[in-house]
Amino acid sequence: MKAAILREPGKPLEIGEVEIDEPGPREVKIKTKACGLCRSDLHFLDGVYPYPLPTVLGHEAAGVVTAVGSEVTHVQPGDHVVTFLAPSCGSCKLCQNGQFTLCQDPSMQRTPGTTPRLTIDGEPMAQFLNLSGFAEEMLVHENACVAIDKEMPMDRAALIGCSVVTGAGSVFNAARIKAGESIAIIGAGGIGLSAINAAKIAGAGEIVAIDPVESKRTMAEKMGATMTFDAIDENVVSQVIEATGGGVDHAIECVGKAVTAQLAWKVLRRGGAAVIVGMIAPGEMVEIHGPEFLQGKSVKGALMGAGHFMQDMPRLVAHYLGGRLDLDSVIAERISLDQINEGFDKLKSGESTRSVIMFD
Known part of the structure; x- marks a missing residue:
């Protein structure tokens, strides 16, 4: 699949091919439809926050489910979904206290030594914040996505995945x-x-x-x-x-x-x-x-609005569809994946609110 690859901090992202695996028992494969350019991505792009490289950035995304693992129950192929970078297990002490965004249960990631979700040139690749949204497809744990109303436009839905749910x-x-x-x-x-x-x-x-x-x-x-x-x-x-x-x-x-x-x-x-x-x-x-x-x-x-994204995101979609939440004004431009570096340059300038990558 086509993706924007970060190989070295401070350098432009490279558009190239990345291989993506098939879903495991509790995983969901998603065809990415839209992904916003967030200032948080910029921190990693510039090396302010270190991250294993190479990787595919992007964490504010929405798409359509194309395949699910054998144990997935809450989404199915054809569902429109918003993804979330901080999935929660629902059973640890933090989740039981209602602190879902702080959950660090490792079971929602593939364990070392198993087949990675992403590879490049046959080598394992670090998945960025459980998502890696600057790519044509995503492979995520089922707890990292939630189905939304299909009436919701995908570019606005992507914003709910980070900036809106956080703000x-x-x-x-x-x-x-x-x-x-x-x-x-x-x-x-x-x-x-x-x-x-x-x-x-x-x-x-x-x-x-x-x-x-x-x-x-x-x-x-x-x-x-x-x-x-x-x-x-x-x-x-x-x-x-x-x-x-x-x-x-x-x-x-x-x-x-x-x-x-x-x-x-x-x-x-x-x-x-x-x-x-x-x-x-x-x-x-x-x-x-x-x-x-x-x-x-x-x-x-x-972190990420300190809520429960499985509940919050559908509610935010309802606010938009009900005319109470203005997402149309927030999007400064819609761009292709090939224009991602220009989009980040505008974000650095401080003049742009949100550029959103649109996928076919």
């Missing part, structure tokens, strides 16, 4: 915002815009969007932000605190930088809570002055 989940599951509460979203990219939209659906009173790019602030207003601020303005913290009458109840950091995590903390009111969903690079430290904890504020991380 919306940070509001619905991690922050658990109540109607009338105020919230600040730092970063108005794909994740941030989804968080803004979710805050609107949840009935937030004030929705503050903070981003350095004017066009993204304009988009944030379209998605539901009630006020916007320039993230690089040296007075942005005082501006937000003044505009909200003492700070916000909740803040969601969607960028993945120490400075924006600290910004999320600073714009909180006394007793407010911050949620960090961005991938902060290894070695970066978030600084909080000790006495500030006496203000009753709190901060926590949330």
Whole structure:
């Protein structure tokens, strides 16, 4: 099959042939229909986060099931599905506590010494985050995909696989915002815009969007932000605190930088809570002055929206089909697999929200 291959960090992806195996007992083969370009992919592409190479990146994908293993029960050939990079076993202590995205049960991956899911030139290949979506096909554990309404357009469905489930989940599951509460979203990219939209659906009173790019602030207003601020303005913290009458109840950091995590903390009111969903690079430290904890504020991380994707993704599809979740505005362009490097260049520039690769 045709795929975009990462052989060396910092170098362009190579379009080439990769071999894919047939499904094992609990595996599902999927014909990829769409896959979004995510800033998380960029971290691995640039080598910020190390990963075994070569590999095929891509983790925000949707497609059609073409084959299933003998023990698969919840999807069947012909189903439209969204994939998920953090499958959960459902039975470990973390899953029993409802912390599904934190599950690390190794049984959902093929064990060392067995036939790998992906090979290149006859050699085993590392599968990226259980998926490897920048390819014409995917072979995943059954717990890494969920069937969705076939009325859902595939390009919008792909976004639900990462940016939407992360941004919306940070509001619905991690922050658990109540109607009338105020919230600040730092970063108005794909994740941030989804968080803004979710805050609107949840009935937030004030929705503050903070981003350095004017066009993204304009988009944030379209998605539901009630006020916007320039993230690089040296007075942005005082501006937000003044505009909200003492700070916000909740803040969601969607960028993945120490400075924006600290910004999320600073714009909180006394007793407010911050949620960090961005991938902060290894070695970066978030600084909080000790006495500030006496203000009753709190901060926590949330992986992939801290929810249960088997439930959350179909619900997000329903929100889109019901006209409540705006995914049409988030997609900046639709490209072919051959245009993937140009798409990542636009993502690096900070001007683009989401490029989506469309497969035949």
